[in-house]
Amino acid sequence: MITAPIKRQTKYCQAIEHTLKMLGHATNAELLTSLRKSYPELSATTVHRATTRLALRDSIASAPKALDGSMRYDANMTPHDHFECSSCGLLQDTNVKDKVIPILESSIDGCKVSGQLIITGVCKKCMKE
Ligand SMILES: [Zn+2]
Ligand SMILES: [Zn+2]
Numbered sequence: 001m002i003t004a005p006i007k008r009q010t011k012y013c014q015a016i017e018h019t020l021k022m023l024g025h026a027t028n029a030e031l032l033t034s035l036r037k038s039y040p041e042l043s044a045t046t047v048h049r050a051t052t053r054l055a056l057r058d059s060i061a062s063a064p065k066a067l068d069g070s071m072r073y074d075a076n077m078t079p080h081d082h083f084e085c086s087s088c089g090l091l092q093d094t095n096v097k098d099k100v101i102p103i104l105e106s107s108i109d110g111c112k113v114s115g116q117l118i119i120t121g122v123c124k125k126c127m128k129e
Pocket of ligand 2: 025063074076080081082092093
């Protein structure tokens with residue numbers, strides 16, 4: 001069957017999109033771990049190909065890289081800022097840009113700030129540990 005690989009690709013792309021929505025942000029490795037529960041045959045290469053395709057199609061967005069430097073994806077397509085835990089790598093959406101940028105720009109002599117903000121710190125869970 002010639003159509004089988006295409007169908008399988010579509011199935012995985014949908015599953016990946018769905019899983020990313022549940023996780024919010026995820027690396028290929030995190031997606032693989034989560035998806036293997038339903039698709040034990042799934043390979044890292046397939047996940048990598050699918051996320052690359054979904055990102056090209058603008059079905060998923062790129063999030064700030066994980067602490068180990070690997071690509072991380074974002075289910076939220078609206079541009080937004082992030083809080084990142086420097087201890088466990090947790091990523092949380094936030095939207096402070098509109099409030100913070102005027103203050104930042106006035107503090108750097110009116111130079112223009114562009115792009116999304118990444119605020120680093122320690123998350124609640126890590127603070128307790
Ligand atoms: Zn943390
Ligand atoms: Zn995000």
